[in-house]
Amino acid sequence: MEEFLQHSLNGLSFGSIYALVALGYTMVYGILGMINFAHSEIYMMGAFMCYYFALWMGFQTPSPINFTLGLLFAGLMAGAIGFLVEKFAYKPLRKSPKMNSLITAIGVSILFQYGGQIIFGANPKSFPTLIEDQNLFEIAGSQIHLIDLLIYGVSALALLGLHFIIYKTQTGRAMRAVSSRPDMSPLMGIDNNKIISMTFIIGSVLAGIAAVLVSIKYPKIDPMMGSKIGMSAFVAAVFGGIGSLHGAIIGGLMLGVGEYYLIGYGASTYRDALSFTVLILILLYKPTGLFGSQLKEKI
Amino acid sequence: MIRMIQISRWTQALIFLIGFLILGIALHFFLNSYIHAILISFMINAIMALSLNFITGLADQFSLGHAGLMAVGAYTSALLSKELLSDHWFFIPLTVLAAGLVTSFVGYLVSLPSFKLKGDYLAIVTLGMAEIVRVLILNWNSVGGPRGYNAIIKFPNFLLSYSFSVFVLVVTFVVLFRLKKSWYGRNLWALNEDDIAAEVMGLDLVQSKRNAFIISSFFAGIGGGVYAHHLGYISPGSFSFLISVQILIMAVLGGLGSMSGSVIAAFILTILPEVLRSLPTGSVDVRMIVYPIILILMMILRPQGLLGRMELLEFLRSKNWIRS
Amino acid sequence: MNLIEVKNLSIQFGGLTAVDNVSFAIKPNEIFGLIGPNGAGKTTVFNMLSGFYQADHGEIIFNGNTITDLKPHTINRLGIARTFQNIRLFKGLSVVENVIVALQQREKHTWLDSLLETKKFYQTEKILFEHSIALLKIFELDRYKNHLANALPYGAQRKLEIVRALATQPKLLMLDEPAAGMNHSEKAELNDLVRFIKNKFQLTILIIEHDMKVIMNICDRIVVLHRGQKIAEGVPLDIKASPPVIEAYLGKRIT
Numbered sequence: 086m087e088e089f090l091q092h093s094l095n096g097l098s099f100g101s102i103y104a105l106v107a108l109g110y111t112m113v114y115g116i117l118g119m120i121n122f123a124h125s126e127i128y129m130m131g132a133f134m135c136y137y138f139a140l141w142m143g144f145q146t147p148s149p150i151n152f153t154l155g156l157l158f159a160g161l162m163a164g165a166i167g168f169l170v171e172k173f174a175y176k177p178l179r180k181s182p183k184m185n186s187l188i189t190a191i192g193v194s195i196l197f198q199y200g201g202q203i204i205f206g207a208n209p210k211s212f213p214t215l216i217e218d219q220n221l222f223e224i225a226g227s228q229i230h231l232i233d234l235l236i237y238g239v240s241a242l243a244l245l246g247l248h249f250i251i252y253k254t255q256t257g258r259a260m261r262a263v264s265s266r267p268d269m270s271p272l273m274g275i276d277n278n279k280i281i282s283m284t285f286i287i288g289s290v291l292a293g294i295a296a297v298l299v300s301i302k303y304p305k306i307d308p309m310m311g312s313k314i315g316m317s318a319f320v321a322a323v324f325g326g327i328g329s330l331h332g333a334i335i336g337g338l339m340l341g342v343g344e345y346y347l348i349g350y351g352a353s354t355y356r357d358a359l360s361f362t363v364l365i366l367i368l369l370y371k372p373t374g375l376f377g378s379q380l381k382e383k384i
Numbered sequence: 385m386i387r388m389i390q391i392s393r394w395t396q397a398l399i400f401l402i403g404f405l406i407l408g409i410a411l412h413f414f415l416n417s418y419i420h421a422i423l424i425s426f427m428i429n430a431i432m433a434l435s436l437n438f439i440t441g442l443a444d445q446f447s448l449g450h451a452g453l454m455a456v457g458a459y460t461s462a463l464l465s466k467e468l469l470s471d472h473w474f475f476i477p478l479t480v481l482a483a484g485l486v487t488s489f490v491g492y493l494v495s496l497p498s499f500k501l502k503g504d505y506l507a508i509v510t511l512g513m514a515e516i517v518r519v520l521i522l523n524w525n526s527v528g529g530p531r532g533y534n535a536i537i538k539f540p541n542f543l544l545s546y547s548f549s550v551f552v553l554v555v556t557f558v559v560l561f562r563l564k565k566s567w568y569g570r571n572l573w574a575l576n577e578d579d580i581a582a583e584v585m586g587l588d589l590v591q592s593k594r595n596a597f598i599i600s601s602f603f604a605g606i607g608g609g610v611y612a613h614h615l616g617y618i619s620p621g622s623f624s625f626l627i628s629v630q631i632l633i634m635a636v637l638g639g640l641g642s643m644s645g646s647v648i649a650a651f652i653l654t655i656l657p658e659v660l661r662s663l664p665t666g667s668v669d670v671r672m673i674v675y676p677i678i679l680i681l682m683m684i685l686r687p688q689g690l691l692g693r694m695e696l697l698e699f700l701r702s703k704n705w706i707r708s
Numbered sequence: 709m710n711l712i713e714v715k716n717l718s719i720q721f722g723g724l725t726a727v728d729n730v731s732f733a734i735k736p737n738e739i740f741g742l743i744g745p746n747g748a749g750k751t752t753v754f755n756m757l758s759g760f761y762q763a764d765h766g767e768i769i770f771n772g773n774t775i776t777d778l779k780p781h782t783i784n785r786l787g788i789a790r791t792f793q794n795i796r797l798f799k800g801l802s803v804v805e806n807v808i809v810a811l812q813q814r815e816k817h818t819w820l821d822s823l824l825e826t827k828k829f830y831q832t833e834k835i836l837f838e839h840s841i842a843l844l845k846i847f848e849l850d851r852y853k854n855h856l857a858n859a860l861p862y863g864a865q866r867k868l869e870i871v872r873a874l875a876t877q878p879k880l881l882m883l884d885e886p887a888a889g890m891n892h893s894e895k896a897e898l899n900d901l902v903r904f905i906k907n908k909f910q911l912t913i914l915i916i917e918h919d920m921k922v923i924m925n926i927c928d929r930i931v932v933l934h935r936g937q938k939i940a941e942g943v944p945l946d947i948k949a950s951p952p953v954i955e956a957y958l959g960k961r962i963t
Binding site for chain 2: 119120174177178181182183184185186187188189191192193194195196198199200203316319320323358360361364365368369372373
Binding site: 558559562563565566567568570571573574577578580581582583584585586587588589 | 758759760779780781784785789790792796797798799800801805808809810812813814815817819822823824825829832872873875876
């Protein structure tokens with residue numbers, strides 16, 4: 086029972102990360118109908134931006150201020166990179182066949198991975214300790230770490246912020262409008278380009294934040310770190326129903342917890358296979374995911 | 385302008401084949417083994433690019449795991465010839481054919497979940513499939529696991545190896561080319577243009593895409609088989625994501641939907657890395673920098689690739705460079 | 709005996725009932741109209757009849773078969789063809805190829821004939837081509853045969869879409885707002901065209917239209933939808949005089 090609780094808590098913390106990254110996939114898919122293969126690389130860039138920021142600022146001792154600054158900087162830079170990628174790689178192709186933007190997305194993704202190996206070096210770097218981890222307290226024999234608590238807290242805050250933007254602001258309303266009828270929204274005075282940019286920025290900020298949280302918990306970063314988490318997060322998005330925000334969150338949490346049960350109960354070699362198996366099962370039996378509405382294509 | 389005489393496709397193929405053989409004999413005696421190896425890898429690349437082009441260019445479905453299919457073919461053929469067919473080069477064509485069949489069955493399995501929804505799910509499923517194939521091979525000790533599979537039977541000399549590769553390439557080309565020009569190719573094109581209208585014409589979308597992927601897988605497996613018997617050594621690393629990307633870029637560069645384009649692009653992109661080899665890049669494979677840049681620039685500047693959907697002769701005619 | 713029977717058809721889109729308990733039946737060789745103001749659910753009914761949407765409730769029986777849950781291509785093979793409100797041609801294919809694609813779904817092909825370029829392959833291709841040209845000729849589109857479909861003038865594109873639908877040899881032809889985007893003279897021609905098609909191909913025709921003038925002249929019988937519900941059914945003269953229909957089109961009368 087203790088063990089079960091421990092695995093659940095670990096799983097939830099990783100699941101929150103999946104949820105943050107999955108949101109980026111699902112938002113871009115919702116608005117452009119495209120799988121943004123480069124999203125996982127924006128996640129990776131978030132971690133590296135924070136790494137170099139900490140070096141540059143000369144962060145010596147762990148402190149909540151350093152942690153907050155690092156988190157904000159990574160989010161900001163990831164958002165900027167997401168914005169630039171959209172502007173220079175995807176936007177010129179908005180009118181061309183979807184295959185072209187997919188190919189470009191793959192190209193951008195590979196370019197970041199291997200360009201990163203040249204610029205940052207291919208070997209893993211150890212991520213600076215922005216904040217000291219400690220055992221805060223015990224619940225029913227399970228230890229609660231500060232870092233896990235931070236992951237829960239920051240993810241929850243980010244999700245609340247996202248919810249606020251999507252459902253309570255003008256921009257959010259415009260985003261929902263563009264995603265449901267991109268042909269009609271310009272007639273309502275909405276600038277589609279601006280809204281699409283915003284979508285990329287928000288998704289990328291979430292990915293950047295997620296990257297810093299993960300890097301604090303597992304302080305090894307390398308230019309290929311995005312691909313594995315990207316696959317899992319994408320599966321989480323499909324699991325929840327691609328295009329659905331709440332689906333991405335629930336999908337991420339469930340996948341994270343599921344993976345930790347596998348690890349915890351001695352099947353860790355199959356961890357990587359889990360997300361893929363889940364994907365195949367969903368596609369076979371419930372292709373619209375948990376929360377995805379049955380797609381009613383406009384005919 | 386050059387005037388072309390009208391001859392049937394089969395005569396063309398035959399002339400091609402004979403020409404290639406004469407060339408092979410010449411090459412056999414006059415060139416070194418370095419060039420020989422490049423030539424055969426060109427043909428393997430061309431087979432793979434043609435296979436991918438069929439699913440991506442004609443059926444508009446992305447496959448990111450062609451290296452995984454290639455691996456299935458390579459290991460199948462190697463295993464069969466070593467364990468079942470007494471390791472004689474005479475049986476290579478047979479095991480390569482079997483490799484194609486086994487791989488097309490894998491393709492069938494992959495196709496089951498992939499086409500339930502419209503969208504690019506095949507890309508993700510194939511990506512995962514390639515990863516699973518890699519992990520399975522890594523953990524399979526009797527085929528060498530991570531150390532790789534050694535001493536696979538090869539053809540005894542270049543001429544045989546060359547002839548076999550040419551034969552496979554020509555068959556691949558002709559079959560896929562004919563399919564493109566047949567009713568089936570027209571179906572695929574129609575569903576590319578407007579899948580909803582195509583369904584209303586009575587066209588079964590799922591079945592058409594599924595068949596396209598099975599055919600594509602068959603030739604990917606064949607390509608893998610030829611590869612195994614060409615090098616005599618394969619390992620999980622021979623079929624990495626890099627290879628999938630390399631195949632993709634060949635299909636895209638030549639022109640999605642253009643079979644002759646794929647062959648031309650395969651030629652260019654087999655030579656290019658040999659030239660790039662001299663660049664100083666440390667441990668990073670420089671191709672993985674150059675390829676994505678080519679991909680991105682091409683999508684922005686010339687998204688249709690070299691030939692677009694057209695075949696070489698159609699392209700030349702459209703430019704009025706030759707008359708028919 | 710009815711050719712198609714629609715019983716209590718309903719569908720919801722995320723809580724909004726787009727079509728609510730609609731029933732009607734069409735007899736063979738009838739020209740049947742489905743009309744209503746914008747947003748009445750006409751196209752949604754079409755999409756259910758042709759298999760693109762799955763009805764939440766109700767049943768569709770065509771020619772003795774229940775087709776409610778069948779896929780679009782199967783429904784087409786049973787004999788229902790349709791056109792679209794926003795014309796959906798295979799834009800990058802030539803005019804004749806557009807028709808060939810429709811025709812070839814009924815031809816017996818073998819992979820081997822295509823691969824080996826046998827005589828049979830060329831014969832089949834020739835038959836498909838000639839058959840398409842013959843169809844195009846009927847509608848005077850054969851002079852465009854080698855043009856790309858999207859290079860045609862608007863009216864010709866609408867016609868081509870109808871030709872393509874006819875090439876699937878349907879028993880029931882469904883036209884979704886054929887008059888949309890047409891000018892006056894084209895609309896007048898449409899009337900003759902629809903009657904001509906019905907007689908020439910011995911078809912039953914179901915038309916969606918919101919232009920009352922067009923439909924009153926063409927149809928034998930009409931069903932009127934308003935906000936997803938059937939509000940009237942009958943011959944054009946009765947429909948014209950029906951108070952709920954007038955109300956639906958002109959708004960509630962202030963008394």
